[in-house]
Every structure is written in structure tokens, then in C-alpha cells.
Amino acid sequence: MTEPSLHINLGGLAMKNPVTVASGTFGYGSEYGHYFDVSLLGAVTVKSLSLKPRPGNRPPRISETPAGMLNAIGLQNVGIDVYLKEKLPYLREKNCTIIANIYGYSPEEYAELAQRLEKEGGADALEANLSCPNVHDAKNTCGPALVAQSPQRVKEYTETIRAATSLPLYIKLSPNVADIREPALAAQEGGADAVALINTLLGMNIDVETRKPCLSNIVGGLSGPAIRPVAVKMVWDAARVLNIPVLGMGGIYTADDAIQFLLAGATAVAVGCASFRRPDAALQVIRGMRDYCIRHGIEDIQKLTGALRLQ
Amino acid sequence: MIHLLDCKVLSNDEVAPGHRRLVLDGKAIAEDTCAGQFCMLESSPGLQPFLRRPMSIERFGGDSFSVLYKIVGEGTRLLGRIQPGDTVNVQGPLGNGFSIPKEFKRYILVGGGIGIAPLPGLAQALIRETGTPPEVILAARSRDILLCQEDFTRMNCPVFLVTDDGSAGMHGFASNALEARKPDKYTLVYTCGPMIMMGAVHRICMENGSRCQASLEANMACGDGVCMGCVVETTLQEEFRRMVRVCHEGPVFDSRDIRWNTGTPAHD
Numbered sequence: 058m059t060e061p062s063l064h065i066n067l068g069g070l071a072m073k074n075p076v077t078v079a080s081g082t083f084g085y086g087s088e089y090g091h092y093f094d095v096s097l098l099g100a101v102t103v104k105s106l107s108l109k110p111r112p113g114n115r116p117p118r119i120s121e122t123p124a125g126m127l128n129a130i131g132l133q134n135v136g137i138d139v140y141l142k143e144k145l146p147y148l149r150e151k152n153c154t155i156i157a158n159i160y161g162y163s164p165e166e167y168a169e170l171a172q173r174l175e176k177e178g179g180a181d182a183l184e185a186n187l188s189c190p191n192v193h194d195a196k197n198t199c200g201p202a203l204v205a206q207s208p209q210r211v212k213e214y215t216e217t218i219r220a221a222t223s224l225p226l227y228i229k230l231s232p233n234v235a236d237i238r239e240p241a242l243a244a245q246e247g248g249a250d251a252v253a254l255i256n257t258l259l260g261m262n263i264d265v266e267t268r269k270p271c272l273s274n275i276v277g278g279l280s281g282p283a284i285r286p287v288a289v290k291m292v293w294d295a296a297r298v299l300n301i302p303v304l305g306m307g308g309i310y311t312a313d314d315a316i317q318f319l320l321a322g323a324t325a326v327a328v329g330c331a332s333f334r335r336p337d338a339a340l341q342v343i344r345g346m347r348d349y350c351i352r353h354g355i356e357d358i359q360k361l362t363g364a365l366r367l368q
Numbered sequence: 369m370i371h372l373l374d375c376k377v378l379s380n381d382e383v384a385p386g387h388r389r390l391v392l393d394g395k396a397i398a399e400d401t402c403a404g405q406f407c408m409l410e411s412s413p414g415l416q417p418f419l420r421r422p423m424s425i426e427r428f429g430g431d432s433f434s435v436l437y438k439i440v441g442e443g444t445r446l447l448g449r450i451q452p453g454d455t456v457n458v459q460g461p462l463g464n465g466f467s468i469p470k471e472f473k474r475y476i477l478v479g480g481g482i483g484i485a486p487l488p489g490l491a492q493a494l495i496r497e498t499g500t501p502p503e504v505i506l507a508a509r510s511r512d513i514l515l516c517q518e519d520f521t522r523m524n525c526p527v528f529l530v531t532d533d534g535s536a537g538m539h540g541f542a543s544n545a546l547e548a549r550k551p552d553k554y555t556l557v558y559t560c561g562p563m564i565m566m567g568a569v570h571r572i573c574m575e576n577g578s579r580c581q582a583s584l585e586a587n588m589a590c591g592d593g594v595c596m597g598c599v600v601e602t603t604l605q606e607e608f609r610r611m612v613r614v615c616h617e618g619p620v621f622d623s624r625d626i627r628w629n630t631g632t633p634a635h636d
Binding site for chain 2: 082083091104115118120121122123125128130133282310332333337
């Protein structure tokens with residue numbers, strides 16, 4: 058058969074294939090340039106950027122768990138200035154499609170990050186991280202800890218960022234909610250072009266010999282193949298009520314995992330901490346998805362989105 | 369250059385109770401390694417354990433390289449069962465190894481327990497660069513786990529043994545043995561071992577005006593500077609350098625840059 062088309066469009070961003078990487082698991086792209094040509098990815102999603110550099114949480118920050126890991130990094134990052142000056146040139150030179158993940162302490166900070174990234178050509182799309190479980194919002198003295206846990210705040214944040222940029226805007230949501238459809242619909246109402254889900258699940262690991270928590274932050278975010286079924290289910294829930302596309306992620310390790318997300322309703326997927334274990338995991342996922350299309354006679358990968366057979 | 373290779377296992381023998389040496393066929397990694405660099409090994413082809421294990425590269429050169437490891441958890445237990453002829457996926461060499469500034473008159477290596485692993489390679493590099501075999505302090509809990517002694521004596525290094533229980537050499541800790549060697553401001557000390565030992569070695573160096581390079585260990589997810597999981601706290605002032613990655617800025621640091629009293633990384 059002819060070569061299958063892997064092209065997709067994620068809320069206004071044309072991608073040559075449906076595979077990006079999860080923010081925080083791929084640095085700023087160049088780190089994985091040793092292992093493969095990162096421009097082969099549908100997009101590179103960079104580590105969360107904040108207005109100022111952040112040192113992050115105290116160690117220990119990671120703890121291994123069954124088929125996964127907990128992290129409490131605390132968004133350590135170089136800040137937007139260093140990103141634009143030192144990290145962006147590599148990605149542009151490689152002709153990568155760039156999704157910039159942004160993190161702020163207020164809607165206005167997100168808006169400022171969005172404006173600067175658009176003006177200075179720092180991104181082709183934005184992913185607003187409203188769901189990091191490892192940093193605390195000092196101004197938020199009541200209500201849920203994460204913006205993504207309050208549909209009202211998701212809508213307000215999304216509206217403010219939306220007004221600041223014409224770049225495709227994705228809202229990254231948290232699985233630590235009772236019903237993922239509520240924040241997903243709130244992001245859509247606020248003007249998002251897509252939702253990205255899921256961020257990590259809150260978890261805890263204890264060293265029984267010392268009786269101490271394995272993370273200095275006590276709790277952290279769980280990722281890895283262990284969380285994949287939860288993520289697929291949340292994509293399934295959200296995609297059925299949304300008119301905007303879903304960027305699905307959570308525990309993708311193989312092409313079959315990625316296909317599950319498409320069948321559940323995702324338009325694109327992100328490979329996360331699998332890259333820690335296999336630096337070329339995202340590339341193998343792309344190759345495997347192409348093979349799946351050939352094996353199943355699918356000419357256009359977009360046909361797989363939401364193509365779950367219920368009988 | 370960093371490689372990602374399936375390496376054939378040449379041997380995986382016990383070198384002391386609970387300690388093994390894994391020798392792997394991997395010319396590209398062996399050729400590109402500098403003393404003090406490490407690699408990330410897959411301890412199992414499946415998802416359990418999920419993460420690779422960071423290991424100092426011990427011997428390297430020719431077509432093969434080796435790692436020394438102590439069996440402490442699930443990952444190292446699985447590594448212990450690997451047989452010659454099996455393959456292990458290896459990523460490396462990673463990180464910044466030891467540097468050899470020439471302005472010092474004495475070079476002293478202080479290795480504790482399994483932390484001795486990168487030091488024979490360093491001794492070899494020091495002999496090549498300075499023409500003189502460095503002094504070596506080999507520390508361990510007891511006599512049966514003093515590793516690599518024959519490697520150093522073969523290179524004509526003066527070796528000083530020290531054990532916690534007094535079963536071989538001096539009865540005491542690595543830092544006591546270092547103090548007895550009277551390091552001075554013309555001395556560069558290289559150390560690798562438990563954090564508490566390296567902290568004590570650092571203190572002796574500061575008291576005597578010596579410089580010290582320490583090779584740190586930490587739990588890691590990626591080994592590539594990406595996950596930010598393996599950081600240690602520094603004494604540096606700039607906001608973005610308050611935490612440095614063991615895998616990327618290290619694993620070898622100027623001991624003055626490390627905040628020794630806090631943030632001791634857990635060993636796995």
C-alpha cells in the first residue's frame with residue numbers, strides 16, 4: 058500500500074506526525090540530539106518555562122515505583138530569557154515544531170509568557186501548565202491547590218492567556234479531579250484550542266527502614282506505564298464532550314500505547330518518562346504507529362482518532 | 369560522544385561478598401570514556417524496575433569496559449543474575465569525569481566501599497599525565513570488601529588500607545587515614561564513596577588547605593540532565609546554580625561547591 062499519512066492538526070498547529078514529548082521529560086530538545094534527530098518528532102514540547110529561573114525543590118526529588126516513578130522536581134527551569142537566548146536557537150536550527158510549556162503564578166504571568174514567546178518567535182504553540190502538583194500557589198489561600206482542580210479558575214486563566222496570544226493554546230490538566238470533563242469543558246469555554254491530559258497523579262512512597270518519605274516534598278507526581286489506563290480513560294471521558302482536540306499522555310511506552318490514546322479520542326500524543334528509560338522511545342513510537350497503519354490498511358492516521366469499536 | 373548500545377556480557381563475577389564486576393563488550397563506549405564518567409544500565413528488559421541504574425565505569429579500553437556494583441535492591445539483584453553471552457542495554461559514557469590540573473605536587477585517591485570503582489581508571493590517567501603513581505587510601509567496612517587493591521599495587525601506587533572494624537590496615541575511617549597522610553596546599557585529593565565519608569574527606573582537605581574533587585552518587589531517572597531528579601545543593605550564590613545535577617554538571621565536583629551537611633542523596 059502507499060505510505061500512510063501521519064499528518065495531523067492539533068488546534069491550529071500542523072504536525073508531521075501525532076507524536077510530541079511530555080514537558081519536563083525531554084529538556085529543551087538538544088539533550089536528546091545525541092540519540093536521534095529530534096526534528097523527526099511531530100513537535101518538541103519544552104520543559105516548563107517561568108518568567109524567572111526556578112531552583113526547584115530540595116532533593117531527593119525522584120523515587121522509583123512499580124512500572125513508573127514519582128517526581129517532585131518543582132519546575133526547576135532556566136527561565137524564559139535563557140530559553141530564548143540559549144535553548145531556542147538549537148530547536149530553530151533543527152527546524153523543529155515547538156510547543157512551549159509555560160508556568161506562572163497568576164493569569165497575568167501566563168499572559169506575559171505567552172506574549173513574549175509569540176513576539177520573539179519562541180514557540181509554534183503554547184501549553185499552559187495549570188496542573189503541576191509540586192509547586193504551591195502562595196496567593197491561593199482557599200479552594201483547591203491546583204488551578205486545574207477548579208473549573209472556574211481554569212476558565213479565567215484560559216481567557217486571560219487566550220486574550221494575550223494568537224498562537225495555538227493548549228491547557229494541560231490534572232487527573233487529580235473527580236470528573237475530568239469539568240475542567241476540560243472550562244478550558245474549551247475559555248478559548249483553548251486543545252486540552253493536554255493527563256499531568257501526573259499525586260502519589261507517595263515511603264522508605265519503611267527509615268520511616269521517611271522517599272521525596273523531600275513528601276508527595277509527588279506519579280508517571281510511567283503504571284498510570285496509562287487512567288490516562289486513556291480520562292482521554293475517553295474528555296474527548297466525548299469536547300469540540301476541541303485532545304493531546305493525550307500518561308505512561309506511553311510503545312506505539313500500541315499511543316494507538317490506545319488515539320482510539321480513545323486523542324488527536325496527538327506525548328511520550329513522557331519513557332524517554333528516561335529509552336532515549337529514543339518517542340522515535341520508536343512514531344515508527345511503530347506508521348507500521349500499525351500499514352498493517353491495518355489505514356491511509357490517514359487521523360481516522361484512528363476516536364475510532365474505538367464498542368461492539 | 370554518548371552511545372546507546374546493546375552490549376554482550378563477557379563476565380559477571382563476584383569480586384567480594386555481595387559485590388560483582390560486570391564486564392561488557394562495547395568498543396565505542398570503552399574508547400570514549402574518561403575516568404570518572406558513568407553509564408546507565410538496563411537491569412531488566414521489562415518495565416520492572418522501570419529506571420536504568422547509574423554505574424561508574426571502572427575499567428575501560430580496548431573492546432570492553434566494566435562496572436563494579438554492590439547488590440542492594442531489585443535492580444542490582446537482577447543484574448547479579450545476568451550470564452555471560454546475555455546482552456545489556458547501556459547508555460554512556462555520561463557526565464564529566466575527573467580533571468587533572470598539573471600544579472599539584474601530591475595526588476591522593478580516597479575510595480570508600482563500592483565508591484572505589486572510578487579510581488583505578490583515574491590512577492592510570494594520573495600516571496599518564498604526571499608520571500607518578502598517586503597515593504591511594506582504600507576504605508571499607510571490613511577487610512573482605514576492600515576492592516581493587518591489586519589494581520593499584522600493579523600500578524605501583526602506595527596503598528593505605530583503613531577499615532571501620534580494624535580487620536585490615538588502620539582501624540578507623542577514610543578521613544582519619546587521609547589526615548594521617550598529612551595533605552597540604554600542594555595536594556589534590558580525589559574521593560568517591562558514601563556522602564558522609566566524602567563530607568569528612570572534604571573537611572580534612574579544607575583544614576589543610578588541600579583541594580578536593582568528589583564524585584557523587586544519586587538516584588537518577590535519565591542520566592542526561594533532563595529529569596532534574598538527581599540534583600544536590602551547592603554553596604553557589606546564583607539562583608539557578610543552587611541545585612546542580614549530579615548527572616550533568618557532575619558527577620565530579622570541586623568539593624567546595626557542594627553543601628555537605630544537607631541533601632544527602634539516598635543510595636539504591
